Amino acid sequence: MNFFKIIDQLSEVDPDVLDRFDSRRAVFSSLGTAAKRSALAATPLFLGALFQKAYAGTTSTPVEVLQYALTLELFEQDFYGKVKGSAPYAGASAADKAAIDKIKQHEDSHVTLLRGAITSLGGTPVTGVTFKSAVFATLTTFPAQLGIAQLLEDTGVRAYKGRAGELLGDANGLLTVALQIHSVEARHAAKIRTMRGQRAWVSPADDLATHPVYTSGVTGPTSTTTPFGYGIPAYTAASPTENNTTQSGVPITTGLGATYSAADAAASFDEYLQAAEVFDASRAGGLVGA
Amino acid sequence: MSDNLQPRGSDETTFAQPLYTPIKRRSFFMYAGATAGATALVLAGCSKDSTTTPVDNGISLGAGDVGVLNYAYALEQLEAAFYAQVKSVTPVGGAGLSQIEKDYFTEVATHEEIHRNFFKAAITRDAPGKLLQNLTPNFSGIDFTQRTTPAGSAKLGVLNAAKAFEDLGVAAYNGAGKLIKTAAYLVIAGQIVSVEARHAAYVRELITPGSFAADDQVNPTNGLDMAMDPTAVIAIAQAFVMEKLDASTVGK
Numbered sequence: 001m002n003f004f005k006i007i008d009q010l011s012e013v014d015p016d017v018l019d020r021f022d023s024r025r026a027v028f029s030s031l032g033t034a035a036k037r038s039a040l041a042a043t044p045l046f047l048g049a050l051f052q053k054a055y056a057g058t059t060s061t062p063v064e065v066l067q068y069a070l071t072l073e074l075f076e077q078d079f080y081g082k083v084k085g086s087a088p089y090a091g092a093s094a095a096d097k098a099a100i101d102k103i104k105q106h107e108d109s110h111v112t113l114l115r116g117a118i119t120s121l122g123g124t125p126v127t128g129v130t131f132k133s134a135v136f137a138t139l140t141t142f143p144a145q146l147g148i149a150q151l152l153e154d155t156g157v158r159a160y161k162g163r164a165g166e167l168l169g170d171a172n173g174l175l176t177v178a179l180q181i182h183s184v185e186a187r188h189a190a191k192i193r194t195m196r197g198q199r200a201w202v203s204p205a206d207d208l209a210t211h212p213v214y215t216s217g218v219t220g221p222t223s224t225t226t227p228f229g230y231g232i233p234a235y236t237a238a239s240p241t242e243n244n245t246t247q248s249g250v251p252i253t254t255g256l257g258a259t260y261s262a263a264d265a266a267a268s269f270d271e272y273l274q275a276a277e278v279f280d281a282s283r284a285g286g287l288v289g290a
Numbered sequence: 291m292s293d294n295l296q297p298r299g300s301d302e303t304t305f306a307q308p309l310y311t312p313i314k315r316r317s318f319f320m321y322a323g324a325t326a327g328a329t330a331l332v333l334a335g336c337s338k339d340s341t342t343t344p345v346d347n348g349i350s351l352g353a354g355d356v357g358v359l360n361y362a363y364a365l366e367q368l369e370a371a372f373y374a375q376v377k378s379v380t381p382v383g384g385a386g387l388s389q390i391e392k393d394y395f396t397e398v399a400t401h402e403e404i405h406r407n408f409f410k411a412a413i414t415r416d417a418p419g420k421l422l423q424n425l426t427p428n429f430s431g432i433d434f435t436q437r438t439t440p441a442g443s444a445k446l447g448v449l450n451a452a453k454a455f456e457d458l459g460v461a462a463y464n465g466a467g468k469l470i471k472t473a474a475y476l477v478i479a480g481q482i483v484s485v486e487a488r489h490a491a492y493v494r495e496l497i498t499p500g501s502f503a504a505d506d507q508v509n510p511t512n513g514l515d516m517a518m519d520p521t522a523v524i525a526i527a528q529a530f531v532m533e534k535l536d537a538s539t540v541g542k
Contacts, residue, residue, distance in 0.1 A: 098500050106503065109513030161480045165473045179464045179483065180514035184503055186484035187515070190491035191502040199394070200492035201401070201485055247408060248478065256407035260400060267397065268404040269481040 060233055062174050063123040065166050067230040068275060069178065070114040072156055074129035075288055077111050079152060080104035082131060088142040096142065099195065103149075103188045110181055117174065126228045132289045146196050148287075151213045153189035154202065155273070155284055157182060158213070162239070162272035186270070201267045202242045212282035214242040222276040235276035242271050348534030351520070352420055355472050356413065357540035360422040361520050362479065363409035365462055368530055369455050370406040371427040373399030379434040380448050387437055387448065391496060395452075398489055405482055412478075426532035438497060449497050456490035457507055457516070458526055459483075464517035469541025487515070 083089050083100055092100075115125040139145045160182035167175035190200035198206050202214065212219075217238035224231050245252050245265035252265035279285040351360040377399045382392050413421045431445055438447035446454070463483035470476045491502035498504075508515050520537035528535060 095499060099502075102500070102503060105510065106508065106513035109509075109511060113512050113514070157484050161477070161484065164467070164480050165476055168470070168473055168476060173468065176464065176468050176517050177514065179467045179480070180517050182480065183460050183464055183483055183487040183515040184508050184513060186487035187491040187503040187508070190488040191495065194492060194495055194502075199397070200488045201397075247481070248412065248474065250408065250411055252404055252408070256404060256411060258403070258407070260404055264397065264400040264404065268401040268408075268485060270484040271481065272477065 060163075060166050060231065062167060062170055062172070063118055063121050064230045064232070065163050065178075066114050066118050066121070066174070067123065067126050067228065068163060068232065069160065069181070070111065070118065071126055071129050071226075071228050071288075072159055072278070072284065073107055073110040073114060074126070075131060075284060076152055076156065077104065077107040078129065079131040079136070079148070080107060082133075082136050083145050083149070086136075086139075086145070088140065088145055092142050096195065099191055100149075103153075103191070106184055106188070110184075113177070113181075117172075117177070121172075126230065129228065129288060130290065132287055135287055143196070146192055147208065150189065150192045150196060150198070150208065151211060152284070153185055153192055155213050155278060156185040157189055157270060158242075158273040159275070159278045159284075160185065161270065162274050162278070163233075166233075199267070202270060203267050204243050204263050209243075212280070216241045216271075216273065216277060218276055218280045219282045220280060222280075226275075226279060232275035232279070235274055239273050239277060240271045242266060244269070244271055346534065347538070348536040349423065350536045350538075351422060351524075351540050353539040353542050355470055355475055355541075356417045356420050357520075357537075357542070358466050358469055358479075359409055359413050359417070359475065360420070361466060361524075361537060361540045362463070362482070363406065363413060363422055364425060364531075364535060365459055365523070365527065366402055366406040366409055367425050368427055368527060369402040369459065370399070372429065372432075372451065372455055372530075373402050375429060375432075375434050376448055376452070380437075381435060385436050385440075391437075394492070395448075398452075398492075401485060401489070405485075423533075425535075428530050428532050431529065449493055452493045453490065453497060456486055456493055458518075458523060459486040460490055460507075461516035461518040462520070462523040464515060465519050465523070466541065467517075469520075 080100060080103060084104065089097065089100065118125045139148060160178055164175060164178050164182065167178055169175075193200050193206075196207075198208075203209070206214070208214070218235060222235040224234050226232055240246075243262070243266045245262050247269055250256070252268065253260050253262055273283075277283065279288075351357050351364060373395060376387075376395050380386050380392070380395075382389050386392075387395065410421060429451075432448070432451045433440075433443065433445035434448060436443070436445070436447040437449055439445070439450045440447065460483060463479050463486065467476060467479060470479065490507075494501040494504065494507075503515075520540040524535050524537040
């Protein structure tokens with residue numbers, strides 16, 4: 001597989017974007033605090049969110065974002081590898097096995113792709129990321145494994161969503177690649193959910209709706225360093241929960257000219273998670289290890 | 291435009307650049323909805339001896355980020371209209387859907403309606419006067435009474451049409467991300483594309499179990515979903531829209 005050919009096909013150079021961000025930052029740093037606050041208050045919430053994000057200290061490199069993605073892919077790859085070697089999988093139907101195999105095939109491809117991208121950018125791909133064996137041993141049935149699979153896939157969707165913005169304007173087309181992986185994870189999530197008799201989309205009616213994967217926030221202290229050898233952006237405040245029904249300041253249930261249920265409003269938009277939330281012990285962070 | 295969008299201080303053209311990119315005069319007429327004006331411009335350029343037919347590029351979706359939002363709005367209009375038809379026309383039982391399928395498609399219909407209304411509200415608020423008009427769907431190639439395309443039929447069954455719309459939507463959002471300049475808009479697009487991918491996977495499973503992320507859509511070598519440019523997407527979507535659409539300036 002020729003990684004550069006893929007990137008060439010996907011890339012579109014936009015040399016102005018980063019300058020544009022820097023110019024905005026310069027504009028705001030030249031304003032007094034009061035002027036800054038009133039300017040922020042006057043802007044539409046879309047643009048307000050942009051400036052808040054610009055000041056959140058997200059100065060990561062593309063390699064760091066890719067390492068984060070690779071970490072999650074290695075984690076999934078190891079989990080599905082463990083599933084394939086387990087007794088519950090051996091006893092599953094041919095259709096169920098085929099689904100697991102297909103998902104793992106994609107995770108394997110993602111690992112290969114991300115390793116190649118990191119290496120081509122001069123980085124050393126993270127290694128040794130595994131799903132905790134002791135936890136895996138407690139998953140003694142196929143449904144139990146599927147429950148974890150659903151959490152992992154939905155986490156992946158939220159995780160990619162949380163960092164795609166850092167690839168805005170990337171000259172190597174990495175934003176598009178990230179989006180193309182992100183939607184595949186969503187397809188995986190939909191399939192696992194369907195296998196489990198749940199809706200393909202996130203719903204407050206899900207049997208796992210109260211799991212921290214679908215809420216937000218952290219349960220422990222956060223850091224901008226990780227045990228994987230790369231940094232992550234500083235944690236700000238809790239991200240929107242999956243049950244969130246307000247988008248960009250618009251209440252979806254009542255603000256769009258018709259009345260919608262909270263469940264429909266929640267299901268129509270998936271929500272992101274910050275890296276610190278993903279790595280929190282209540283989510284993927286608690287499942288990664290020896 | 292409202293002064294609210296302009297900060298005090300220097301460099302305001304750079305600040306406003308995503309929404310206020312200098313536009314060609316022809317595009318201005320199209321923004322103003324005066325397609326007659328655009329046609330008049332074209333005709334004015336014709337010499338009196340000319341026998342060439344004026345070129346009609348269609349309704350421009352706009353430029354820059356507004357173009358991307360209108361582009362998404364156009365696709366959501368189509369999807370919302372499609373699922374509204376499924377809700378009201380497609381029978382339960384017989385050649386139609388099962389009850390649970392009808393129930394789930396009723397939820398999907400609501401999601402797409404919410405997406406459509408959300409973009410309308412967002413564009414109206416952030417770029418007043420630049421909202422794409424209401425489009426007229428052309429569903430003559432779809433048979434809403436059939437769950438799947440009957441053998442030899444020229445019309446798509448409901449599931450086949452749904453799959454086409456959802457997969458196209460995923461490819462459209464994936465290809466549009468790189469064109470977006472405003473981070474907040476990218477977040478919104480990201481929040482919606484994964485829902486469309488869930489829809490797509492669900493519909494695919496109904497047609498062919500196991501095809502949620504099949505090789506025709508997800509490249510088996512690199513595991514990547516499709517990403518398409520706006521003009522390529524609109525070329526496909528055009529079959530389902532009466533009005534001719536011009537996506538050539540989206541994101542530019």
